[in-house]
Amino acid sequence: MNDTIRLLKSHRSIRKFEERDIPKELLIELVRSGQSAATSSHIQAYSIIHVTDKQLRDQLVELTGGQKYVASSSDFLVFCADMKRSLEAARSTGESVVSGMTEQLLVATVDVSLMAQNIAIAAESEGVGICYIGGIRNNPQAVSELLSLPQHVYPVFGMCLGYPAHDPDVKPRLPVEAVLKENSYGDDTVHVNAFNLTMHNYYQARRGGNKISNWSQSLVPLFNQKLRSHMQEFLVDKGFEMK
Amino acid sequence: MNDTIRLLKSHRSIRKFEERDIPKELLIELVRSGQSAATSSHIQAYSIIHVTDKQLRDQLVELTGGQKYVASSSDFLVFCADMKRSLEAARSTGESVVSGMTEQLLVATVDVSLMAQNIAIAAESEGVGICYIGGIRNNPQAVSELLSLPQHVYPVFGMCLGYPAHDPDVKPRLPVEAVLKENSYGDDTVHVNAFNLTMHNYYQARRGGNKISNWSQSLVPLFNQKLRSHMQEFLVDKGFEMK
Numbered sequence: 001m002n003d004t005i006r007l008l009k010s011h012r013s014i015r016k017f018e019e020r021d022i023p024k025e026l027l028i029e030l031v032r033s034g035q036s037a038a039t040s041s042h043i044q045a046y047s048i049i050h051v052t053d054k055q056l057r058d059q060l061v062e063l064t065g066g067q068k069y070v071a072s073s074s075d076f077l078v079f080c081a082d083m084k085r086s087l088e089a090a091r092s093t094g095e096s097v098v099s100g101m102t103e104q105l106l107v108a109t110v111d112v113s114l115m116a117q118n119i120a121i122a123a124e125s126e127g128v129g130i131c132y133i134g135g136i137r138n139n140p141q142a143v144s145e146l147l148s149l150p151q152h153v154y155p156v157f158g159m160c161l162g163y164p165a166h167d168p169d170v171k172p173r174l175p176v177e178a179v180l181k182e183n184s185y186g187d188d189t190v191h192v193n194a195f196n197l198t199m200h201n202y203y204q205a206r207r208g209g210n211k212i213s214n215w216s217q218s219l220v221p222l223f224n225q226k227l228r229s230h231m232q233e234f235l236v237d238k239g240f241e242m243k
Numbered sequence: 244m245n246d247t248i249r250l251l252k253s254h255r256s257i258r259k260f261e262e263r264d265i266p267k268e269l270l271i272e273l274v275r276s277g278q279s280a281a282t283s284s285h286i287q288a289y290s291i292i293h294v295t296d297k298q299l300r301d302q303l304v305e306l307t308g309g310q311k312y313v314a315s316s317s318d319f320l321v322f323c324a325d326m327k328r329s330l331e332a333a334r335s336t337g338e339s340v341v342s343g344m345t346e347q348l349l350v351a352t353v354d355v356s357l358m359a360q361n362i363a364i365a366a367e368s369e370g371v372g373i374c375y376i377g378g379i380r381n382n383p384q385a386v387s388e389l390l391s392l393p394q395h396v397y398p399v400f401g402m403c404l405g406y407p408a409h410d411p412d413v414k415p416r417l418p419v420e421a422v423l424k425e426n427s428y429g430d431d432t433v434h435v436n437a438f439n440l441t442m443h444n445y446y447q448a449r450r451g452g453n454k455i456s457n458w459s460q461s462l463v464p465l466f467n468q469k470l471r472s473h474m475q476e477f478l479v480d481k482g483f484e485m486k
Contacts, residue, residue: 004368097466113356125247223340
């Protein structure tokens with residue numbers, strides 16, 4: 001196992017940070033590393049809002065569901081899928097352009113994710129801890145207004161970055177056999193069952209077993225309600241009509 | 244700049260491969276590295292179809308628009324956004340579950356992208372070259388049938404992996420100032436113009452200037468037509484109703 005693979009396999013989300021700031025030059029280096037990720041047809045369909053204003057950070061704590069590390073981390077980045085820049089660039093050539101395709105939503109969402117993951121890895125390689133904040137989609141309209149996001153740009157997730165002030169465990173993952181299939185999808189029930197046992201033991205050891213009992217149970221809150229049911233309408237309003 | 248950041252910044256897509264195969268143990272190590280990426284609420288909403296069957300590989304060359312390296316690379320992986328496994332796990336607890344939310348499409352698309360990017364980096368750290376294949380979305384229904392993908396699973400992109408048999412340039416990226424914004428979205432026209440000049444010079448040097456003249460022009464084919472207009476209906480059919 002080489003050092004990079006060792007780094008990748010040691011990832012865990014960091015939610016408590018030292019007061020020490022990330023040097024600005026390092027942050028820029030991390031973003032450049034992000035930009036080096038593969039991008040569909042060279043489109044680079046992403047923008048990052050670096051939230052340095054203290055008041056905005058405090059408002060984002062509320063808008064993401066009270067996650068205090070959104071304010072207490074050294075840096076907070078809002079990763080946006082951005083079709084505006086490329087749409088306007090194409091339009092500037094004099095051609096007529098089509099917006100709002102579902103395909104464009106996918107391209108931009110994938111593009112920003114690949115870029116963000118490069119930033120996460122670059123950060124971790126420098127001893128910086130990170131935490132993705134999906135809660136940015138709790139109130140995407142309010143976040144968009146707060147950061148003046150234009151049409152064809154939507155906030156996909158946030159990321160807290162800072163020097164770790166705790167050392168959480170690496171959380172188990174599904175057996176590789178559940179995820180890696182050969183030539184067809186097949187059936188992975190046996191691996192899910194094995195993973196339920198793994199997570200049962202994990203929760204028992206860490207939480208005394210008085211909360212969630214296994215992986216399947218941990219997923220229930222994601223599916224027993226219409227989670228973030230505003231996303232469809234929000235995206236359409238933002239110019240991602242899904243057609 | 245540390246070695247990991249140097250690695251990230253040296254990425255370029257590889258489309259010509261040596262005949263040498265990637266050892267199976269290494270491929271599994273790469274996938275485990277992928278699984279170590281952050282995942283929303285521990286959902287791990289992804290599956291990979293490792294296409295080892297020669298006939299399937301040849302069919303996938305056709306379905307992705309004649310990209311021969313889909314067959315000639317050592318390994319070809321189809322990355323799927325997978326809500327089936329977690330939906331069924333949650334349902335197995337006896338709870339009623341909701342599927343088809345736009346939010347679920349986003350979660351799974353982001354999850355599989357973060358995982359894939361970890362695999363890309365792990366691969367490159369071992370001297371393996373990669374190329375993402377967005378062309379998997381040219382014929383997603385046919386790909387789904389070929390690989391027996393069930394409801395709530397959709398193919399997002401493919402990835403060719405193998406030992407590089409060429410050494411292409413690292414392609415320029417937008418100025419970091421275009422992508423990294425402070426506190427609000429703002430205007431990046433000046434940076435796009437600068438990048439148009441960068442890419443103009445890049446194309447001049449490499450192609451004698453007789454094809455695309457700058458970045459804006461290179462994007463026109465992505466927007467002057469309804470590219471992959473089947474995606475909306477395909478996703479709805481696959482159980483991603485977007486509600």
